[in-house]
Amino acid sequence: MTYVGRFAPSPSGRLHFGSLVCALGSYLRAKSLGGRILLRIEDTDTSRCHPDNTLEIIDELSRLGFVYDGKVRIQTEHLEEYYEQGLKLYESGYAYYCSCTRDSLKRTPCQCVTRPPEFNRIPCALRLRLNERMPAFFYDVLRGYVACQSPLNAPTLIRKDGLVSYNLACVADDLRQGVNEVVRGADLMEVTTTQQYLSFALGAGYVMSYLHLPLVMADDKHKLSKQNHAVPVLDEGNCQEVLLAALRFLGQSTCGISVHDTPRMILNKALSSFDVRRIPLESGGDPLR
Numbered sequence: 001m002t003y004v005g006r007f008a009p010s011p012s013g014r015l016h017f018g019s020l021v022c023a024l025g026s027y028l029r030a031k032s033l034g035g036r037i038l039l040r041i042e043d044t045d046t047s048r049c050h051p052d053n054t055l056e057i058i059d060e061l062s063r064l065g066f067v068y069d070g071k072v073r074i075q076t077e078h079l080e081e082y083y084e085q086g087l088k089l090y091e092s093g094y095a096y097y098c099s100c101t102r103d104s105l106k107r108t109p110c111q112c113v114t115r116p117p118e119f120n121r122i123p124c125a126l127r128l129r130l131n132e133r134m135p136a137f138f139y140d141v142l143r144g145y146v147a148c149q150s151p152l153n154a155p156t157l158i159r160k161d162g163l164v165s166y167n168l169a170c171v172a173d174d175l176r177q178g179v180n181e182v183v184r185g186a187d188l189m190e191v192t193t194t195q196q197y198l199s200f201a202l203g204a205g206y207v208m209s210y211l212h213l214p215l216v217m218a219d220d221k222h223k224l225s226k227q228n229h230a231v232p233v234l235d236e237g238n239c240q241e242v243l244l245a246a247l248r249f250l251g252q253s254t255c256g257i258s259v260h261d262t263p264r265m266i267l268n269k270a271l272s273s274f275d276v277r278r279i280p281l282e283s284g285g286d287p288l289r
């Protein structure tokens with residue numbers, strides 16, 4: 001089976017060092033196994049994402065030497081597909097409609113599973129129905145078996161206002177695109193069993209492989225993210241430097257690689273010495289700060 005991986009950033013800003021580490025890790029892993037690497041823009045949360053950032057990210061990745069297979073998939077261009085998948089999950093009993101509001105939940109617990117609301121007459125969210133088939137752990141390429149707590153509340157798949165959740169869009173796309181290994185930041189380990197279950201509910205015929213990369217931290221407690229004002233990683237002409245810093249962050253050898261190489265040459269040299277076992281498990285600080 002051909003390896004199919006993906007890099008799937010959310011365009012809530014330009015690339016920062018943390019997103020670069022994921023771009024590099026997913027790229028080297030896929031290419032070192034002779035596989036395909038896809039680029040997908042996860043922009044269903046339109047309150048945080050902007051199309052200008054999408055163009056910017058695509059341009060930045062290309063300046064950094066990354067060449068992706070196939071066409072870039074932009075999730076907001078496929079919303080109908082996610083609504084269709086949501087309906088299938090409802091019809092097969094894996095999801096239910098919930099009319100509760102934040103206020104009503106403070107007064108009474110949700111009973112929409114046993115007493116379904118009239119979803120075609122009142123605004124409802126679609127939620128994943130939790131049950132005992134929810135896995136308790138998943139297997140990670142670097143970390144082995146990782147235990148995961150079941151979510152306390154049924155995860156929302158589609159919000160009342162129609163917004164498609166990250167979990168639904170991500171899992172539906174991984175299946176549609178034939179992705180068989182997900183390489184991403186360790187902050188997403190906590191949603192992995194939910195996604196595995198969702199993938200099973202959507203009819204996956206295989207078990208996804210996972211590889212969670214170490215997080216780039218902004219300080220002792222918080223990962224680097226757009227929410228805590230991560231600075232864009234690229235400025236004029238520093239592609240080589242940031243690629244070298246990201247390689248070191250991933251524990252890879254930079255022997256024989258110089259800042260005078262083109263970004264493409266750096267990626268090719270990194271590929272020839274890439275060793276997945278050298279990737280550290282522990283998170284680290286942003287070396288560019």
Ligand SMILES: [Zn+2]
Nearest residue numbers: 098100110112
């Ligand atoms: Zn409810």
